[in-house]
Amino acid sequence: MTARIAFIGGGNMASSLIGGIIANGADASNITASDPNLEQQQKLQQQFAINVTADNGQAIANSDIVVLAVKPQLMAEVCQAIKDLGLDLGAKLFISIAAGISVKRLKGLLGEHVAIVRTMPNTPALVGRGMTGLYAAADVSSEQAASAEQLMQAVGETCWVEQEDEINHIIAAAGSAPAYFFLFMEAMQQHAEQLGFSPEQARKLVQQAALGSAELVAANPDLELATLRANVTSKGGTTAEAIRVFEEQGVRKIVANAMDAAIARGREMESLF
Numbered sequence: 088m089t090a091r092i093a094f095i096g097g098g099n100m101a102s103s104l105i106g107g108i109i110a111n112g113a114d115a116s117n118i119t120a121s122d123p124n125l126e127q128q129q130k131l132q133q134q135f136a137i138n139v140t141a142d143n144g145q146a147i148a149n150s151d152i153v154v155l156a157v158k159p160q161l162m163a164e165v166c167q168a169i170k171d172l173g174l175d176l177g178a179k180l181f182i183s184i185a186a187g188i189s190v191k192r193l194k195g196l197l198g199e200h201v202a203i204v205r206t207m208p209n210t211p212a213l214v215g216r217g218m219t220g221l222y223a224a225a226d227v228s229s230e231q232a233a234s235a236e237q238l239m240q241a242v243g244e245t246c247w248v249e250q251e252d253e254i255n256h257i258i259a260a261a262g263s264a265p266a267y268f269f270l271f272m273e274a275m276q277q278h279a280e281q282l283g284f285s286p287e288q289a290r291k292l293v294q295q296a297a298l299g300s301a302e303l304v305a306a307n308p309d310l311e312l313a314t315l316r317a318n319v320t321s322k323g324g325t326t327a328e329a330i331r332v333f334e335e336q337g338v339r340k341i342v343a344n345a346m347d348a349a350i351a352r353g354r355e356m357e358s359l360f
């Protein structure tokens with residue numbers, strides 16, 4: 088990418104995107120992260136050799152694309168200050184990665200003429216394995232939509248949605264999802280330790296099983312997940328017993344309820360912030 092990109096907020100998700108974009112070959116001198124946290128600035132500077140500042144205005148003035156990456160609770164305050172800079176915001180493309188902030192809300196804060204693509208990435212972007220949902224309102228040009236897609240494709244896969252509310256579904260299925268897998272892996276690691284493995288051994292066992300499983304899924308797009316599961320599950324064997332316990336204790340219902348709770352919170356946030 089040759090566009091100059093400003094990240095407003097250089098926290099967890101911005102760092103993952105920045106790391107992924109740079110690993111994909113972007114020129115670090117084209118990337119600026121603005122964050123009031125000096126420690127965070129230093130970390131980003133040392134890790135990725137990008138430009139850092141605490142001045143959102145300076146970062147935005149020198150950019151073509153602005154990635155809004157602050158917490159949803161702060162978005163109104165941050166956008167209001169950006170509008171007050173008096174810059175020609177209409178000449179830039181704004182990409183929001185925030186959960187729970189609608190395009191309508193952002194336009195209300197930044198100006199109705201400002202082009203905004205709303206996205207929902209996830210932290211595996213750091214290792215080029217991101218999954219990002221994108222939504223563009225009708226006034227976003229095809230070139231601007233393509234720029235947003237190109238940015239996110241540099242760090243993984245992308246999926247456009249036609250209705251803005253579907254971004255909340257992307258949150259449930261991908262944005263928040265790394266945390267679900269980490270929770271599951273944590274629980275497995277914990278029990279493996281109780282069985283006597285060292286923390287390192289337990290982590291290695293769980294990590295490699297998860298990585299291998301995800302790679303098997305990706306390598307076999309024609310095989311249903313249920314088939315891959317059946318391939319592990321010998322009749323009358325050990326896996327069958329473990330799966331019986333998961334099913335009897337309602338794992339599918341738990342997963343559906345958790346995903347629905349994420350969606351409900353995304354919608355609730357849209358009315359709060």
Ligand SMILES: NC(=O)C1=CN([C@@H]2O[C@H](COP(=O)(O)OP(=O)(O)OC[C@H]3O[C@@H](n4cnc5c(N)ncnc54)[C@H](O)[C@@H]3O)[C@@H](O)[C@H]2O)C=CC1
Pocket residue numbers: 095096097098099100101121122123124127143156157158159161165184185186187207208209210262263
């Ligand atoms: N963490 C994740 O997995 C994902 C997060 N998101 C979204 O990304 C956004 C950021 O989330 P995280 O990175 O997790 O949060 P974070 O707290 O790690 O990062 C936010 C950063 O914004 C900085 N900040 C605070 N005030 C600021 C200001 N006035 N100007 C500029 N920067 C300021 C903070 O110092 C912090 O480093 C949120 O809106 C969240 O919904 C979206 C997808 C996934």
Ligand SMILES: O=C(O)[C@@H]1CCC=N1
Pocket residue numbers: 186258262263
């Ligand atoms: O937890 C959150 O609200 C953000 C959005 C998706 C992942 N983290």
